[in-house]
Amino acid sequence: MWKYILKRILLALFTVFLICVITFALMNAIPGGPFNKEKALSEATIASLNARYNLDKPLYVQFFMYMKNLLHGDFGVSLKNGREIKGIISESFPVSCRLGLSAVIVALILGTIFGSLAALMRNKWPDRLIIFFSTLFTAVPSFVLATLLLLVFSIKLGWIPVWSAENTNYLLPVIALAAYPMAYTTRLAKTSMLDALSQDYIRTAKAKGVSKYKVIFKHALRNSLLPIITYAGPEIAYIITGSMVVETVFTVGGIGSKFVSAISNRDYTMIMATTIFLATLMVFANVICDLLYKVVDPRIKYE
């Protein structure tokens, strides 16, 4: 088992390295250096700027220096406003983290509850209602839902004030972000709960006289959680990418909205740093979910 864990972590590190290579290569494939944009500078100025920022060295040397800086936690300087990217990330990431984690927890818990309810009351009205709403919400993109929620609840009805420094109300952004994963988890939970309920060991438990609640919570629910855990990896990836638009729409100052504005400003160092940061998060979330899945289900063989 430890060999498998080691192999998985090494694969994850290799993926992160590959992402750094790809990002670096792509950013340097853009024609024109960072200093050609603004005023026309003299040759000597450009040369000295290039020397100062090590842009005249060959690419692999630049890459090596960039990786060395990364490992020290130095992400470089934003091209747009000259601030240290490390500072930008460290002040915007906690907001996104709170938002993302709340969305993941809400989606997982509520999705499992609704899906199990739908499975237990199959073909009655709660089942049909839940399936209706979950199908609906898998079709609505997060940015559409976010804008609609903003329109209805903040602007037209005024029930929830718009996000600002004094008032950080997480309700609407979390709903907008968690809607799709919750709907997907509901469908997944229903299918796997139905599957678990039709197994023979449930019949045995009922025949033995185990109380209904114990049958559901102790036997059926635990076995139906496995596909949901498998989905947790892609779900975290979805939440990270979804947070970009949700934060932009609700003007939450999180790392996602910083990424989006870096894209529209063509702030290449910021794009690079944020991409590597978010990609590392995603890859390691996937690794943890994979390992968790193998731990929870002893039937899985380790490759």
Added chain:
Amino acid sequence: MTTFDVNKTPKKYALSLQMDLSKFEKATDEEKKQQDVMSESTTFFKDGMRKLFKNPLAVASIIVLAFIIATIVVAPHIVPYSYEEILSVEGKRDKGAKNLRPFEYSKAEQAYIEKGNFRFPHIFGTDEQCRDYFIRVIYGTRVSLVVGFFASLIVLLIGIIYGSISGYAGGKVDLIMMRIVDIIYSLPDMLVIILLSVVLSNVLQFKPDSFLAGMGSNMISLFIVFGLLYWVGMARLIRAQILSIKENEYILAARSIGAKPGHIIRKHIIPNCLSVIIISTALQIPSAIFTESYLSFVGLGVQAPMPSLGSLANSARGGLQSYPYKLVFPALMICLIVLSLNLLGDGLRDAFDPKLNK
């Protein structure tokens, strides 16, 4: 004369050539009923299609999709405005036609109508650049559907070829190819798409009036990225199917006659994977449309002035308080398309998946 009963045929001795004349009696009604056809023989497809059409949600989504496709084909011929045309009355640019409500006319247009001419109504109003919004939403839908369809096609082709080669070859080739698939699968796709779109928009320069330039470099980068990243799911599915089909005896028989691997793959294996292919393609199209509208929302979609449903929703954010309808129409369109495609995919899966056969 007795009726023919196979158990009671008299036999003189084994090599006798005597016929049993009771075999030539006319058939009774009971015997005739044995020849009745109980149910028509059908092929896999006819059976699947029949099940599909019995599913009310799937039929409803097919109708909705057909209606949408009919609209986007017919509407540009009926509505006299173009998606990039700034409204002009009698040749003069109409500055007052900004942000009209649905079915409202600007002052210049009202004067035009009072003179007795007909002005086609703006069904969805106009946007902030004085362009008719209805035709922009129609073109945005066109772009989304075309992108979704072609991206899924690319994914399909690459996935089938890669998966069938990997699955059929087996051994070391399979191992290496699957390692590559694992690595590509673990890359965060959205980030790579965004990066590639940013880079390719700077690097790709097309001849100004060619067809490719009309689509914009962002579209091309979208297709390139789909070709590079999204085929892995399909390849894995195909490979799993092939691994299970490969063990069948008719494959062994075909190989021993001397059929080439390509021929075996084409004639025997792919038709058996067809149900899996159809289902995953049908579910890939809405996901491609999602991705495209997401990218347009972030600003990396099709080039202006060509509209896309995502970019329309994005620009509607600016005037949200005063003109909420500008958000509602593209949003409704996206939801409708994706919902019907999802329901259709679910219906196809219920109809064609042999594991769910009742």
